[in-house]
Amino acid sequence: MEMIEILSFCSAALASFVALPLLLRVRDGAPQPWLGAFMLAVAMLSVSSTYWYHTQPALFGLLDWPVAVLGPCFYFYVRRMVGLGMGPWPWLHWAPLGVLVGLLLWSHGALAERVWLLEYALMAYELLATAYALVAAVRLHTYRRRLQQSFSSLKGRDLLWLSWLSAVVVLILTICVLASLVAGVWIWLLVVLRLAVVYVVGWYGLRQGPIALPSEMVEPAATAPAEAEAVGAAPVTSDAAEAGASTPANAVTETQKYARSGMTAAAEALIGQRLAQRMQGQRDHLESDLTLAELAGRIGTSPQLLSQYLNDRLGLSFFDYVNGLRVAEVQALLADPARAKTPVLHLAFEAGFNSKSTFNAAFRRVCGMTPSAWRRRPPASAQGSAPANP
Known part of the structure; x- marks a missing residue:
């Protein structure tokens, strides 16, 4: 043989x-x-x-x-x-x-x-x-x-x-x-x-x-789902936003996009406001395995509506949104003189990343260079290149 x-x-x-x-x-x-x-x-x-x-x-x-x-x-x-x-x-x-x-x-x-x-x-x-x-x-x-x-x-x-x-x-x-x-x-x-x-x-x-x-993910909803439980806030739905959100007196009727999805402009504005406050205050992006459902519950809306807000308003997936915040966190840590000798990967894990490959890809997508190259830049250049918070 x-x-x-x-x-x-x-x-x-x-x-x-x-x-x-x-x-x-x-x-x-x-x-x-x-x-x-x-x-x-x-x-x-x-x-x-x-x-x-x-x-x-x-x-x-x-x-x-x-x-x-x-x-x-x-x-x-x-x-x-x-x-x-x-x-x-x-x-x-x-x-x-x-x-x-x-x-x-x-x-x-x-x-x-x-x-x-x-x-x-x-x-x-x-x-x-x-x-x-x-x-x-x-x-x-x-x-x-x-x-x-x-x-x-x-x-x-x-x-x-x-x-x-x-x-x-x-x-x-x-x-x-x-x-x-x-x-x-x-x-x-x-x-x-x-x-x-x-x-x-x-x-x-x-x-x-x-x-x-x-x-x-398995069976995407075509319309707004049932309200998610809020943590410290009332649920965000189209009706609730229309009744409680402050909108300009000359606000126009919503586009077909909102009619199809069940979300109004007022609901979108309220979700954006609560999301910004939550991420700046509690900084949930530091959690390494944060999910859309968890974050939606904390700001009092549904995963579908939060996903729609991120996709349509910010043009980002949940993954890109959260990792963009983590990249900004890493940039702030890299700019701290007290962290000058801390390994970059250690800072990445501190900022919420749990994978080296994900961190490197996200940092390069946001900054256009590797974390090590960004750290070697002059302080003035590094500060000027920090991206806007998503």
Whole structure:
């Protein structure tokens, strides 16, 4: 047996070992069984592509049917992890599997004459699985953008490992097509990447549970929701703002934007006033895991209305708004001579950041340079470059 076949068998054995505990989660209703089914398909394909076909050429193609379940299993796992459920008509995703199994059975009786058909059919299914992985990557990108509307920290929620896994899956399936056409070094690369997938799933997939998402992320409300409990203030709603907020005597009728959302200009002004007072007084942005729902409750409004205020009035997501305040806090600490020797990362954590990568990205977005470069600037220049508080 050649080395490449030994490595393929090792990949199959490890993938099966990783798949077993994932499949056993089926009783919990967790998304992990979909990832386990995906890994089991990887294990079967690792075996089918090497030793068995060399020793039993009459079996060509008959062990490749798992290629039709790679895409749906991975896609359903991603959907469940980001809180989207199975979607409409999930059974339609298994129709290609029935077509492939029928084709394999039909070709088996005359394999020599139809082997070319099987080869092209399998490549077509590899491309279909690639499309599933690409759609899953888009879902993950959209999910992270939605996270920024509700959380000030994405640590432990961003599923970045799953995005990297999506990219590796796309790469593997592309290499599968190349290996089928030209073989050579592409087969070795395919085996190595399969081992990488087993490692990533074994390291992250076994430990990662579904993310608990706010209900407004899964099913966004079209109209203003029920009032949130206020902390030290009456709830902000359209009616309450109209009755209690001071507005100019010549105030005009609200635009269609407010009519659709249920928020009036008076409610928007009151939310802005309470938000500014809260962040300047209590400085909630210093909390490392502040959420939209928590802050909305503290100023007496709903998460939907607060999110709309940030998006429409300030042009910021909740994530960017809070981290902009944290960047301003870091700038103030960097300008303090008493903190001249304090590490920048320590100041970032003091300002509410809990991730080095998030801090660096936010600081560069706001200031256009790294924190270290900003600290090295002359005092007058540094003071002049401080951004306005969001």
